[in-house]
Amino acid sequence: MSSDPALIDQPGYIPSLISDAYQRIKSHVAHTRLLKEETLGLWLKCENEQETGSFKWRGALSRLSLIPSGHAIVTASTGNHGLGVAKAAELYGLKATIFIPSTATPKKIEKLVALGADLHLVDGDSLQAELTGKAYAQEHGLPWVSPYNDPEVIAGQGTIAIELASAIPHIDKVYVTVGGGGLISGIASWIKLNSPDTEIIGCQPVNSPEMYLSVQAGRVVDAPDARPTLSDGSAGPLEEDSITFPICSRLIDRFILIDEAEIESAIHHLYDAQGLIVEGAAGVAMAAAMKDSHRRPTDQSVVILCGGNIDPVVHQRICGY
Numbered sequence: 001m002s003s004d005p006a007l008i009d010q011p012g013y014i015p016s017l018i019s020d021a022y023q024r025i026k027s028h029v030a031h032t033r034l035l036k037e038e039t040l041g042l043w044l045k046c047e048n049e050q051e052t053g054s055f056k057w058r059g060a061l062s063r064l065s066l067i068p069s070g071h072a073i074v075t076a077s078t079g080n081h082g083l084g085v086a087k088a089a090e091l092y093g094l095k096a097t098i099f100i101p102s103t104a105t106p107k108k109i110e111k112l113v114a115l116g117a118d119l120h121l122v123d124g125d126s127l128q129a130e131l132t133g134k135a136y137a138q139e140h141g142l143p144w145v146s147p148y149n150d151p152e153v154i155a156g157q158g159t160i161a162i163e164l165a166s167a168i169p170h171i172d173k174v175y176v177t178v179g180g181g182g183l184i185s186g187i188a189s190w191i192k193l194n195s196p197d198t199e200i201i202g203c204q205p206v207n208s209p210e211m212y213l214s215v216q217a218g219r220v221v222d223a224p225d226a227r228p229t230l231s232d233g234s235a236g237p238l239e240e241d242s243i244t245f246p247i248c249s250r251l252i253d254r255f256i257l258i259d260e261a262e263i264e265s266a267i268h269h270l271y272d273a274q275g276l277i278v279e280g281a282a283g284v285a286m287a288a289a290m291k292d293s294h295r296r297p298t299d300q301s302v303v304i305l306c307g308g309n310i311d312p313v314v315h316q317r318i319c320g321y
Helices: 013-025 056-064 080-092 106-114 126-140 151-167 182-194 210-217 244-251 260-274 280-291 312-319
Strands: 034-037 042-046 072-076 095-101 118-122 173-177 199-205 254-258 301-305
Touching (some): 034 151, 056 080, 173 182, 199 280, 260 312
Parallel strands (some): 173 199
């Protein structure tokens, strides 16, 4: 099936791309663990244990697997998408140029350099890095690999839902952290087609709730009072033409916003209860599930732990070891 953004609202379009992506990438992705957190009655999908430390590996593989070997590609990232693209480029014989906000965590920048990516630091937020990278790609006639605004990237992230569906016959609730919306767009597209009654819950930090505000406004908007957040992987504005916006508007049932103390508490709980090391974005989804008053003890609820690339110093401060 052609990856045509104009077909984005066609029923079954994204799920068909997900099926195709899964066949292309399944030999390269870890079928990550699905743990039961018995004390809270939650299933934990451990994408923090995925190759490169986050779900972004899936989308990078999906998109880059369609580009002929020997080509150069351009992307932008706060870190995790860049890590996925850099390693996938190495796998497929491609050359990656990555634009990244200068505010990205030093640990993620260090990993990108180690993978041999051509790194360009950009003053400003994640959107500014995207716009700068996109302009560079257009100027040099190179393929642009969006962190989220690409059907094939969304399809790669959606392969998580195939693994969930094969393990749990019926899911009542899925908690997913939302940044640009690629992860939740993929998961929701697959699950809603196959299980329309499953509730898709978008989770965002109070300090950077761009998708929530955009859905409320009916158009893509910035967060007027955006502040730094531990969930740096989900922070920042959206591209105005993002295909994830209409998908999120249609398929997310509700949002839960999480403050910084709640993120820290969730990170701490996961380490104490399960020995899991997760980054701030994963803490957002976990915190949302922990505080959700609509979640019943009998619900089959899944939290997507989207990544584990947290600065060790920050994690030690939060968990006190």
